Amino acid sequence: MRIIYKTSENTVSVILPSSEWGGTMEELAQRDVPTGLKYKIVEDSDIPNDRLFRNAWEVDEAELTDGVGA
């Protein structure tokens, strides 16, 4: 699982949990997503492997419905 959010610069950031993380993805999102930014928890397969146009990735903010960084 991964967490995606849209930065204030309109880029897309992807959070990868470490193997040490023992909480839920929701708890991780609450602490590691910047305050006030909406996020969504997605499957690993939802993230493209091809990073050729990584900085051009976009996400519709309306899709970020799982919560807001604390």
Place this chain on the structure above:
Amino acid sequence: MPYLGRRGALAPLTSADIPVGIVEGTDIAFLENASGTHNLEGTYSTERMYLNDSYTLTGNVTITGHLALGSIADEDIVITQDSTERTITGSGTLEAGNILQDTHSTSVTGMTGELANSVQDNITRLGTVTSGIFNGTLNTTTFSGSAGKITAKVWVTYKGTDAVAIHDSVGVSSVTDNGVGIYTVNFLTPFANIYYCSVGMSGHNTTKLKSVSQPIGTTPPTTNSCKYETVYADGSIADAQIMMVAIFGD
């Protein structure tokens, strides 16, 4: 409680009353373990062994001889202190352990100082080791003070290309992929301040020089996370096949 004594005398026997070698092992029918708690205090300057189930430090103890605390009962040996902090000092040896039983452990509560190997081997919880050398395995130990400053509180190694993946880490909750060559390491436990020391290196292919930069002008370190960029010598940012970061600090 019965004791050995000189016939008609009021005082019990002392070691001075028993010539060396007069009592052989075969003369002793059995040893009876005292099931109560034995109080320890004062100076132990001779070779002594007590057989009790538990021991309490009721005063400061100085050991210049060899003090062995044992038990022949089917119990763990427990050494505690009374409500006052006590110290054990001296140049002698303090040992604790069961006789003929290695299935029990020795519990040392609230004690500091130097302990014999037989005690150290059975320590399951350490408080604060303020000095000396600990030779053993420390699990789930958090270093603080000077020891905390010379051991990395956080380290992580991850792949920054293709599907970004964390290889291994300590003290890291997550890594954020912010775009090409830009990553944020998020800490499990916040640092005390932002003036921690971060060292890192990255690599890509076999010939290209790439360095790790902290963009302090736009995103300075915080107590909870630190952002890194992997850049070529000309300043251009690019993904790193491998990224390694270690952080020292409070």
